[in-house]
Amino acid sequence: MRLIKDDEEISSLRIAGELADQALGELLESILVGRTERHLALELERRLVDHGADGPAFPTVVAAGPHAGRPGHLPTDRRVEEGDFLTICLGADYRGYRCQVGRTFVIGPSPADWQVELYDAVFAAQRAGREALLPGRAYRDVDRVTRQVLAAAGFGDALEPCTGHGVGLEIDEDPRLTPSAMGKLDACVPVTVEPGVHLPGRGGVRIDDTLVVRPEADGGPELLTITTKELLAL
Template sequence: MDIVAMDTAGRIPRLQALLPAAGCDGLVISQLSNIRYLTGFTGSAAIVLVTADEAVLVTDGRYDSQSAEELSRARVTARIEVGLPPVQEKVLEEAAIGLRRIGLEAGSVSWARQRHLAADVFVRAELVATDGLVESLRLVKDEGELGAMRTAAAIADAALARVRPQLVAGIAEVEVANTLDFEMRTLGATRSSFETIVASGPNGAKPHARPSRRLLERGELVVMDFGAVFDGYCSDMTRTLCIGEPASAALGRMVEVVRASQAAGLASVRAGVAASEVDSACRTVIAEAGWSDAFVHGTGHGVGLDIHEGPRVGPTSDATLLANSVITVEPGVYLPDHGGVRIEDTVVVTAEGCRPLTTSPKDLMV
């Protein structure tokens, strides 16, 4: 597959075009995923100030050469200044001269940080809260981003294919999780998208159970939720498996209902559709089976540089799905007396429907 470059260089100009409508002369970006999105910089410490005329990235000496290399590689035009925090703040103060209103990312700036910036850095400007300016750009993925996510999903698929034959009675949940993580790294992942979930038997009734020393048993359900990161972008997938035949008819029915629920949700995905409609499609199937109270979370979420980002796919979401957004569809049923079932895929929203990125078989038995 040909590798398509991401259009990182075009992102700051698109953000600059949003500033007037947001009532800002400039925007301070402190959320690291947003900084990476705008500039290609992957370090752990930086601030970016975007004005109508320029972008300034400040960081510390650990990232002197890295920042220059990464912005050059991404073909991003920005001024880079390196120094200790007092030097960085002086650079930002001088770059903000003449600005009347400067936006802060409300979701990632603490009250104490806002007070410091107002009193000691941007003393001549009014600081205003902004919400989701960069995130609105991140909703729609370019071909380079989709390529990275396809690779991340393929890595996760291949890792599960390697691990699936190793699922036998007597192996511990944590051993399975560790093996999955190892295989994803071996196959090219930078890291796992999040802490891998392997939850067997009654543990499966906890949607975000942590892998334990509990041993897998024949006939019980095993929920496996995991993902890989490639070039900064995440994948997310859940499969529910069983060693041998399910021990009860109830377990088999749980799987059938969730499988039908997910199919209904996937069939409803399309650009222009309300995200809440996808949730409703999944939730209706589970409610008709008598388990509405056992579906205890939203149907899905956006995926990208962060494992959880917009749009939210749930009953109260006000988002409308956009072409080339990437979301998950992951209904579940959780019954403490039986265990849990969740089936999840990461998909690209298209004008006609959706295109799956995760493609592992959904066969129950191993």
């Protein structure tokens, strides 16, 4: 009963996604170089509350340079520098319902070739996972299609144990999109799709969306977090 959300619950999740997108979009319009991960995380959480969130859905992730792409990274006093990957993952708590969005950017005039290659691979994997979110699809199949894309691109050794998970009253709840997960998706189940690759000493990429499972007849998965997934150079 908890997995499947009703219209009112999905409406709250939709608003939570809008608040997270808004806070992230505003931050990207500011100067980032020279500011610390910790400072940026605090600013994002303040913006969430300013726009109507009850608070952050979880500790905000801001990860720059060699920290980028690391899951669950706790912000440090490391300053953002030109040439960095910058990963941001935040979520809003709205009326008890929690939604998350994660994006990776490049700091400076243009990305390096290796950054473009890695970003394109993670983006393709995330898109494959999003497109697989249909009623009746096995949890493990959603995980598998994302992993296949990254493995084919040569990043199989860097894959994480979980491609995504359910959201709602908690930011991390059932279902789990993992290789061993049992069960199939139902309509009106909100989940994340968040593949990532972290290369030690270099950084990495994470792209994270929250979506609601919908049948193809209703347009397919409903995307709740709409911040652009284009590789922006900031």
